[in-house]
Amino acid sequence: MNVYLCEKPSQAKDLAAVLGIRKREDGFFTDGGQNTVTWAFGHLLEQFMPDDYDPALKAWNVESLPIIPEVWKSKVKKSAAKQYKIIQQLVGRASVVYIATDYDREGETIARDLLERFRYAGAIKRVPLTSLDEISIREALNNTLDDYQTKPLFFAGQARTRADWLVGMNFSRLFTVIAGQAGIRETFHIGRVITPLVGLVVARDKSIESFVPEPYCELTASIQVQRGSFKAKWVPPEEVCDSEGRCTNKAFAEQVLNDVRGQKGVISKAETKDHKASAPLPFSLSNLQMYASKAWGYTAQDVLDAAQSLYETHKATTYPRTDSDYLPESQRGDVRQVFQAMILSDDSISGLVAGADPDRKARAFNDKKVDAHHAIIPTRTKCDISKMSEKERNLYDIIRRRYIAQFYAPYEYQQTDVVVTCREQTFVTSGRVPTAQGWKVLFNDAVDDEDQEKKEDDQILPPLNTGEPAQIHSAELADKMTRPAPHFTEATLLAAMKNIARFVDEPKFKKILKETAGLGTEATRAGIINGALTKGYIKRDKRVIKATDKGKAVISLVPHIISSPGMTAAWEQELEKIVSGDQQLSVFIKQLEGWLSKLVGQIKIHSHEIISSDAGAQLKSLAPVTLPCFTCGSDLKRIKGKNGFFWGCQSRACNKTFQDNRGKPVDPAIAAKPPRNAPDCPQCGSPMLKRKGKPRDGKKAEDFWGCSSYPQCKGTKPVTKRKRNTSKEHS
Known part of the structure; x- marks a missing residue:
């Protein structure tokens, strides 16, 4: 018997329908003979808690740390006991088990954790589901993968679970007990990813609080030429500038102002070039979350939930938890079908589809940039947009527009760069004139305009020639103050998590981290931010995110190596190496256990010093207000x-x-x-x-x-x- 193991009931229902199975029993679908489709409810198993290994570990104390299981054990969740038994019985009769959970690290772990616990020794195949529409499911069933091809995903999933357990169980207990010694009755949840996230927010808030504004000045000139006028900015000499090229010597700037005002100069450069800009790529989950945060103020969790519903309930878009912005070359032949499905779903889009060229060689198609999952795009199946919520409709609309944009001509413009010289001083400006809107006709706002900041500085320039005389008609000097980096928003925090290497200052981590190394994964970042909010480490203040007193306290309490995004991102790269076969699960965990034991030992020795340091003072801010009992x-x-x-x-x-x-x-x-x-x-x-x-x-x-x-x-x-x-x- 073939047993198809899905991640959730709705997924099983869709798969069973494609297999032609209509009969539903308690916990599974069956055709009465060859094929059975059953399902989990996410993870049916959970890791043993410390006191499951040893009842004495129920009490939190530093003497019992570190806690490192000799043999890793799990147990069936109470809420999942019935379905667990159903799956166990079905797998026991299976000749082939088809893993049809979400095609990612966690999906693989959900299925293989069960098969390993059942000691299943039969054949295993992988159904590589990327969409839940009928056409995509049928293709996945016709292109199943062998057991060995996806098993490394399971090893990486196990490594992630065990790493999270070791860090969370040991350091949460350790620092909660240390805080208790300072009189603070708070539970401090320390996590492999959540703590570095809080550290990012705390560091940004501190930099803003400690920021000392510095004065600088900007000189802008109004320049008259034969066929019109324009404005240009002074380029101050390096010796009067700060590291950002801003003039910090006002007396010098005032002297320049007096020297050039009303004086004649020359257009030393007037260069016009034609430029083309390709359409923005389709969305990965993080990029969709960042876009939606800027456009509508949606939280990362809002977007994940809505994108999951578009994929799972409406069958309108493909798998959402992807980190790729690209599409496989094999999908070039699907373009017309996707266009047709979009029009059948909503004929108001037909005009925009008509302007697309499905045969255009879009840069989005690139096999080298696609791993297990491609970018989020519309499916080839008609959907009912009237049943979508407002959030779902907004996301579906921008997802389809991004897809259509791949088949539009580039946006074209002419850019003129101008340099004016007067009394040995240099002034610069630029102007941009659109010559063909191309893909930009699909978008009405500035969120998809990658050059919006540059565009604001552009102006319409008169015709100019190199060597042409120019006169500084007027000039003005503006006093300005430097500003700190802004507080994180959900969009900028997601961007920081996605490209964490930019925030790493330790040389040893900078050396090994790729530029694209991330904090967490596409699938987990929304949950990590939500977890930090729920645990009271960070808070939303309108559209910005700030650290709470508890967040500041936990970062002052833990050593930098725990709150460092560099360490966590390096671990995430090790998990990727396990997937690619360049690292072994056992070696990774052994290294982690050694690091953990050494660090826990050091912290235990110096716990009293921690309480008497700045961390102790920060902890006191958490002490609850007390009043005398009546x-x-x-x-x-x-x-x-x-x-x-x-x-x-x-x-x-x-x-x-x-x-x-x-x-x-x-x-x-x-x-x-x-x-x-x-x-x-x-x-x-x-x-x-x-x-x-x-x-x-x-x-x-x-x-x-x-x-x-x-x-x-x-x-x-x-x-x-x-x-x-x-x-x-x-x-």
Whole structure:
């Protein structure tokens, strides 16, 4: 029997339909004989926790560290027990297992973790799914791969899982305990990728806080020639410039201003060249996330979720978790089918499709730039755009426009570069004139205009000739101040994660890192940012991302080697080497274990020094506000419960709790006194107290009046909200 193992039920349903299987049983589809399609729910297995290996490890203490399993073990998730047994029974009867999970590292690991646990020894084939439309599934079924071709993906997946476990379990425990010694009762989640991400944001915030603006000046001249005028910027001599070429000597600039104003000069260069610009490439996931952040303010997770839905639910676009901007040469023959599917899905696009040349040799087709997955493009199947959400429609629209753009002529323009010389001073400017819009007719905004910044400085120049006389008609000197690098936005943070080598300053990592080395992968970056937000390390402030006090504290607490993006990016490259066969799983883990043991040992020895350093001072900023208990005088701590905040006494002997009122504990003695405006109880006539109710049906808790004689009398009354005076609005 052939067993097809998918990653999720919807994927299995699509695959079964193409195989002609209609009968659904409990946990699988079957034709009653040769073929069965079953599914997981993502990872059905999870790694053992430390206390699964040894119950004594349930307690967090530094003496037990480092924790390094001798034999790696996993267990079935409780929520997955039923489906696990179904898959186990089916695989036990299989002659061939077809892995049909997502065609990536995690998808391979989801399937092979199960097969390894089942000790399956039969034949294995790989279905290389890149789209879930019928045509693509059929092609994948006709082009299955052999077991050995994709098994290295599994080894890399295991390496990633174990590396994350070793770093997370050991350092989270270690630094949480160290922080506890400083009186901070916070859990510090340390991660192989999340901690360097937080480090990036903290470093940027610190550079902004410590930035000292420096003055500089810019001299702009209005230049008159025979057939018109234009503006040009002064190029200051190197000796009066900073490292960025800005003039920092105002007295010198003022002297130049006085020297050239009203003086005659010459056009020492007027050079016009024809230029062509090819269309921007189709999207990888990161580039789509960056585009959507700039265009609509979408978060990385918003984009991943919507792109996953376009792929999985609507069958409108191809696999989204890709790091490639290119397409395989084999897809050149699919262009007309993709165009036809787009028109059938939405005929309003037909005019733009009509302007495309499907036979154009687009630069997007390049086998050398494509690995397991190609760029995100529309599928060859009609989709129903009326069922898409606004986010999905926006993403689908820009994905299809990027694809169509590959088959449009280049954008063409003439650029004129001008140099003016006057009194031994140089002024420069440039002008650009479009000569053919080409692919730009597809885009209405500046997000897809890679030359937008240059374009803003361009001007329409009059006809100019080299050697032509020119006069500095007027000139003005502007005082300016240097600015720090801006706070990260989601788009710029994604860009930093994708090209992390630019942010690495350690020579040993700079030497080994490729320019394209990344922090995390296309599939994980959105989740990493979300994780840092959820754990309270970073926060969104409108459209920028900043570090929280907790984020600053964790980076001050851990050594630089843990928060360094260089170390993590180097590890990510090692995982890629495992995929390519240039590194072995066992060697990678052995190296990691050695590094971990040495570092944990060093930190344990110096833990008291860490607390007394700047890290200790930073940790104190996290100390919760404490107030004296109304009963025993011990510290009260504000605690978040399932029904909102309350205050709890930290003395175990007392253990009293008190209501919270806008961040302050409510004294029960005062709370027991009815306010002047309190109504009388409708049951016994006693004055009533305002009390807080419980949240119901997802709604916030509301105040109500309760009898002050409770529990003898249980009379209640709703709190009547004051009506807003709207007379002015209607006058």
